Amino acid sequence: MLGNDPLIRTVGRVEVAAASPSRRGSADRGHTGFVTFLGRREVLPSVLIAPVVIFFIIWNTIPTLWLIGLSFYRFSLTSGRAPIFSGFYNYVSIINDGATWLDLSRTFIFVVLAVGIETVAGFFLGLLFWGSDRLPGRRVALTLLFAPMVVTPVAAGTFWRLIYDPTFGVLDWFITLLGFPAVRFLSDANLAFWAVLAVDIWMWTPFMVLMAMAGLGSVPRAELEAAEIDRLTLWQRFRLVILYHGKFILMLGILLRTIDAFKTMDLIFDMTYGGPGTATKLVAMTLFRSAFESFNMGSSSALAVILLLISIAFTATFLYVLYIRERRAAEA
Amino acid sequence: MSERMREHLYHAVLWLVALVFFAPVFWIVLSSFKTAPQILAVPPILFFRPTFANYAKLFADPTFEHHFFNSVVLSVLAVLIAVAVSFLAAFSFSRFRPAATNFLMFLLLSIRMLPGSAAILPVYLMYVAFGWKDNFIAMTLFYAMFSIPFSVWILKGFIDGVSPRFDETGVVNGASWFSIIAKLTLPQVYPGVVAALIFNFIFVWNEFLFNYIIGGINTSNIPVLLATNLSQGGGIDWTFLSALTTVYILPPILGVYFFQRYLLVGMTFGTVRGEV
Numbered sequence: 001m002l003g004n005d006p007l008i009r010t011v012g013r014v015e016v017a018a019a020s021p022s023r024r025g026s027a028d029r030g031h032t033g034f035v036t037f038l039g040r041r042e043v044l045p046s047v048l049i050a051p052v053v054i055f056f057i058i059w060n061t062i063p064t065l066w067l068i069g070l071s072f073y074r075f076s077l078t079s080g081r082a083p084i085f086s087g088f089y090n091y092v093s094i095i096n097d098g099a100t101w102l103d104l105s106r107t108f109i110f111v112v113l114a115v116g117i118e119t120v121a122g123f124f125l126g127l128l129f130w131g132s133d134r135l136p137g138r139r140v141a142l143t144l145l146f147a148p149m150v151v152t153p154v155a156a157g158t159f160w161r162l163i164y165d166p167t168f169g170v171l172d173w174f175i176t177l178l179g180f181p182a183v184r185f186l187s188d189a190n191l192a193f194w195a196v197l198a199v200d201i202w203m204w205t206p207f208m209v210l211m212a213m214a215g216l217g218s219v220p221r222a223e224l225e226a227a228e229i230d231r232l233t234l235w236q237r238f239r240l241v242i243l244y245h246g247k248f249i250l251m252l253g254i255l256l257r258t259i260d261a262f263k264t265m266d267l268i269f270d271m272t273y274g275g276p277g278t279a280t281k282l283v284a285m286t287l288f289r290s291a292f293e294s295f296n297m298g299s300s301s302a303l304a305v306i307l308l309l310i311s312i313a314f315t316a317t318f319l320y321v322l323y324i325r326e327r328r329a330a331e332a
Numbered sequence: 333m334s335e336r337m338r339e340h341l342y343h344a345v346l347w348l349v350a351l352v353f354f355a356p357v358f359w360i361v362l363s364s365f366k367t368a369p370q371i372l373a374v375p376p377i378l379f380f381r382p383t384f385a386n387y388a389k390l391f392a393d394p395t396f397e398h399h400f401f402n403s404v405v406l407s408v409l410a411v412l413i414a415v416a417v418s419f420l421a422a423f424s425f426s427r428f429r430p431a432a433t434n435f436l437m438f439l440l441l442s443i444r445m446l447p448g449s450a451a452i453l454p455v456y457l458m459y460v461a462f463g464w465k466d467n468f469i470a471m472t473l474f475y476a477m478f479s480i481p482f483s484v485w486i487l488k489g490f491i492d493g494v495s496p497r498f499d500e501t502g503v504v505n506g507a508s509w510f511s512i513i514a515k516l517t518l519p520q521v522y523p524g525v526v527a528a529l530i531f532n533f534i535f536v537w538n539e540f541l542f543n544y545i546i547g548g549i550n551t552s553n554i555p556v557l558l559a560t561n562l563s564q565g566g567g568i569d570w571t572f573l574s575a576l577t578t579v580y581i582l583p584p585i586l587g588v589y590f591f592q593r594y595l596l597v598g599m600t601f602g603t604v605r606g607e608v
Contacts, residue, residue, distance in 0.1 A: 039508060039509045039510070044424075044428070044509055045424045045427075045428035045430045046424075046430065048420040048421060048423055048424035049420070049421045049424045049425070049430065049436075051417040051420065051421070052417055052418060052420075052421040052480055052484065053436075055417065055473075055476065055477045055480060056439075056440075056477070056480075058477075059455065059473070059474055059477040060439075060443060060477065062458065063454030063455050063457065063458045064454055066454050066457055066458060067453060067454035067457070070457065125349060128345070128346065128349065129346060129349075131342075132343075132346055134339075134343075135343050135346055135347075136343065137347075139589065139592060140589070141346060141347055141350040142350070142592060142608070143585065143588050143589040143592065144350040144351065144353065144354035145349065145350040145353050145354070146588050146592075146595065147353070147354055147357055147581075147585050147588065148353055148354075148356075148357070149599070150534055150538075150584035150585065150587065150588050151357060151538075151581045151584060151585070152537070152538040152540075152554075152555055152558075152577075152580055152581055152584070153538060153540070153555075154538075154540045154555040154558045154559045155360075155555070155558055155577040155580055155581055156356075157559075158360070158558055158573055158577055159356060159357070159359065159360035159363075159574070159577060160356065162359070162360065162363065162371075162570065162574070163356060163359060167372075167374070168371070168372040168373070168374055168376075170359065170376050173374055173375050173376055177375075202353070202356065205353075206353060207599060210595065210596060210599060210608060211600075211604070213608040214596050214604055214606055214608060217606060217607075217608065218606070249604050252600060252603055252604060253600075256599075256600060256601075259445050262447065263446075263447040263448060265447065265448050265449060265541060266448075266540050266541060266555075266559075269540070269541070269559060270558075270559050283447070284447040284448060284449050284450070285449075287447065287449040287450055287453070288449040288541075291449065291453050291456075292449075292456075292545060297453075297457065300453060301453065301454075303450075304449075304450040304453045304454070307446065307447050307450040308446060308450060311442055311445040311446045311447070311450075312442050312445075314445050315438065315441050315442040315445045316438075318441070318445075319438060319441070322603055
């Protein structure tokens with residue numbers, strides 16, 4: 001442990017020991033005994049982390065244990081009865097429930113489509129914006145471009161409802177102008193999913209543009225010029241130079257986006273509330289409705305634990321990519 | 333086509349892309365200056381004499397004042413607490429690497445990867461049992477907890493980038509740890525602190541679900557007002573909603589304008605550095 005200490009490793013024990021009398025002297029003059037104790041090298045690291053750990057225990061560890069415990073009980077907040085232990089009943093019934101699987105597969109399709117389209121569109125727009133250094137008003141233009149991803153999702157849901165509205169929405173006005181019949185975007189079971197997907201793409205393509213610009217920014221100009229001199233084809237330049245340097249940032253972007261798309265909730269709450277029927281019911285909405293509409297706390301807890309495991313898998317993948325990137329950087 | 337013409341065309345295309353992405357936002361901003369019949373008019377009206385009546389009505393509305401006040405106080409307080417606490421922890425993680433560093437960093441991150449309704453369910457159970465629901469302090473502290481993971485990740489990355497030789501110099505010259513942390517390290521990771529503040533602020537500012545579930549009339553912010561006002565169904569007051577939305581999305585958009593150099597670091601948990 002001591003060998004890892006950057007202070008001791010680089011300064012060396014002797015110097016620190018030589019300096020310590022004066023340090024202790026000044027500390028004694030300035031503080032009470034307890035504060036000096038807290039500042040001692042052996043306790044300081046723990047003292048510094050303590051507030052975060054306390055926050056963590058109260059607002060995360062205790063509730064999570066509570067959740068895991070409750071997932072083994074039959075418990076409804078509306079029945080007023082005490083929880084009844086039921087073993088793995090909740091998990092088994094979720095696995096046997098076709099509706100949950102449908103919601104999960106709908107979420108999966110949503111995530112794949114959203115992230116796929118956003119990545120491709122984001123990358124092309126990123127390429128387009130690559131040479132934008134001399135764009136007049138660049139900062140304003142980029143602010144407008146990046147605005148969708150910082151706009152309050154609930155507010156975005158609000159104004160997209162205004163745009164999608166069948167009687168006075170801009171979109172339907174345009175469609176009827178072209179001679180087609182008006183479309184009820186959010187109340188048509190076949191269209192609502194695509195309407196929500198389109199809003200997600202509008203909202204998050206800018207994020208992939210940002211990541212693509214960062215990835216392209218990390219490509220060394222010299223290598224690109226060398227590739228040009230060596231008469232590499234465009235595809236070879238893209239694969240051997242651009243993708244080689246930019247792939248980690250792009251990968252992190254795709255992963256972050258995947259995790260975020262899996263969580264999609266606010267937008268749906270506002271635009272369709274999962275409906276019509278179950279057309280836009282993604283898994284976060286499923287959990288919301290079973291927990292805070294039906295108040296079935298036992299089976300909702302089991303579903304939450306399953307989602308927790310999925311998120312942990314996502315997080316592990318994310319950290320693995322980070323780790324590979326760091327190792328590559330250390331080797332280079 | 334001359335070189336100059338081509339560059340003009342290229343720049344025009346870039347601006348067009350930016351404007352296309354901004355168009356839906358622009359539409360609601362435009363609507364907020366219209367009267368109710370103008371908003372609902374078919375075909376849509378692009379040119380009209382702007383009215384400020386919607387804003388006058390909005391700012392005179394006590395519901396708006398109450399929720400707006402909640403939004404501001406909740407986000408500012410939660411973020412300040414979170415960043416202060418996270419800075420200390422990040423310093424410890426970066427400099428001393430205590431035993432469970434990697435595990436704790438992983439745990440912290442996994443909170444933010446969880447779907448909102450799964451994250452809030454256990455907290456809801458706890459708040460109901462303890463009687464903390466609809467309590468302003470309990471709400472603030474929950475938001476602070478939720479802002480910690482991001483802040484620790486981003487600040488650790490920045491502190492890692494500061495050479496430990498600064499600390500050594502401090503130690504050798506007899507500085508207390510307080511001075512080393514507050515006077516030697518803090519000024520050098522100033523950009524990280526700003527990024528953590530801004531992006532957590534935007535997160536709490538925009539947050540709806542947690543407030544809706546563990547909050548109540550005392551704590552609810554503007555997103556809750558927006559969502560519940562809309563889901564009431566029937567006659568939606570679009571003049572009120574468009575003015576409210578416009579006012580509310582202004583701070584995040586200004587944040588992106590003024591802190592554009594931190595945008596990348598802010599959107600990626602500090603794992604990708606640089607500017608665009």
